[in-house]
Amino acid sequence: MAKIIGSVTTSHVPAIGGAIAKNRQSDAYWKPFFDGFPPVRRWVDEARPDVAVVIYNDHGLNFFLDKMPTFAVGAAAEYRSTDEGWGIPTMPPFAGELDLSWHLIESLVGEEFDITTCQEMVVDHAFTLPMALLWPDQRWPVKVVPVCINTVQFPLPSAARCFRLGEAIGRAVRSWDSDGKVLIVGTGGLSHQLDGQRAGFINKDFDLQFIESLIADPKWATRYSIHELVRLTGTQGVELVMWLAARGALGEAVRKVHANYHIPISNTAAGLVALEAAA
Numbered sequence: 001m002a003k004i005i006g007s008v009t010t011s012h013v014p015a016i017g018g019a020i021a022k023n024r025q026s027d028a029y030w031k032p033f034f035d036g037f038p039p040v041r042r043w044v045d046e047a048r049p050d051v052a053v054v055i056y057n058d059h060g061l062n063f064f065l066d067k068m069p070t071f072a073v074g075a076a077a078e079y080r081s082t083d084e085g086w087g088i089p090t091m092p093p094f095a096g097e098l099d100l101s102w103h104l105i106e107s108l109v110g111e112e113f114d115i116t117t118c119q120e121m122v123v124d125h126a127f128t129l130p131m132a133l134l135w136p137d138q139r140w141p142v143k144v145v146p147v148c149i150n151t152v153q154f155p156l157p158s159a160a161r162c163f164r165l166g167e168a169i170g171r172a173v174r175s176w177d178s179d180g181k182v183l184i185v186g187t188g189g190l191s192h193q194l195d196g197q198r199a200g201f202i203n204k205d206f207d208l209q210f211i212e213s214l215i216a217d218p219k220w221a222t223r224y225s226i227h228e229l230v231r232l233t234g235t236q237g238v239e240l241v242m243w244l245a246a247r248g249a250l251g252e253a254v255r256k257v258h259a260n261y262h263i264p265i266s267n268t269a270a271g272l273v274a275l276e277a278a279a
């Protein structure tokens with residue numbers, strides 16, 4: 001059966017794509033952010049995952065407000081990035097792991113998660129940038145399965161439900177008839193609000209407590225409703241539900257590989273956490 005090696009959860013601010021394209025990783029503004037990644041890359045390279053299940057939120061590229069699934073899973077042979085208007089260069093296409101996609105879909109529907117199955121799917125910055133941060137040469141050594149959670153149009157699924165989705169993803173991956181090694185990637189957050197009166201809102205205390213909770217008390221943030229999370233972390237801070245889903249997939253015991261937190265990148269508190277799943 002397949003094995004989950006662990007998770008990497010990270011912010012996905014579009015400006016990261018510009019910094020990569022312009023080679024700004026060592027600039028004073030960017031260095032504290034990019035410096036978080038080498039220890040995580042070393043761990044990922046040593047663990048040599050075959051597949052990445054990438055839990056992220058689409059921002060209007062693949063789904064728009066007219067049709068907005070709460071949960072969607074990719075089942076395509078290939079996923080491409082296209083122009084979203086941020087000026088980020090498109091990346092080489094990502095090969096899909098179709099067998100795991102269909103196993104995941106069967107398993108999640110079997111566990112009463114009503115998901116949308118996407119046999120065609122384009123992926124936005126929330127998917128591509130974390131991949132480019134993990135594999136800067138953009139020669140993807142993993143096949144992928146995208147999992148999308150709606151954090152764009154209300155009503156949003158609760159933090160508790162997203163955690164349970166992650167637990168179900170974990171059960172599905174561990175029952176996949178394959179000797180593959182799977183990395184769970186979760187992207188979004190941490191606290192940020194891009195618009196309105198509270199634009200620029202960041203809650204460092206909450207973010208640090210949230211990061212800490214992922215290790216030994218991973219359900220800590222599931223006590224909050226989505227509206228409480230908006231108040232505590234900003235309108236877009238609710239993207240942290242992707243971190244909860246990724247953590248849910250790992251099971252009880254984890255080892256912290258590395259964590260980094262830096263404010264701000266753009267209007268966003270940029271976090272990075274890598275966790276190894278217990279054997």
Ligand code: DHB
Nearest residue numbers: 012013014265266267268
């Ligand atoms: C920013 C952050 C996001 O999560 C996003 O999807 C778009 C923009 C930002 O901070 O600029």
Ligand code: FE
Nearest residue numbers: 012126188239
């Ligand atoms: Fe986002």
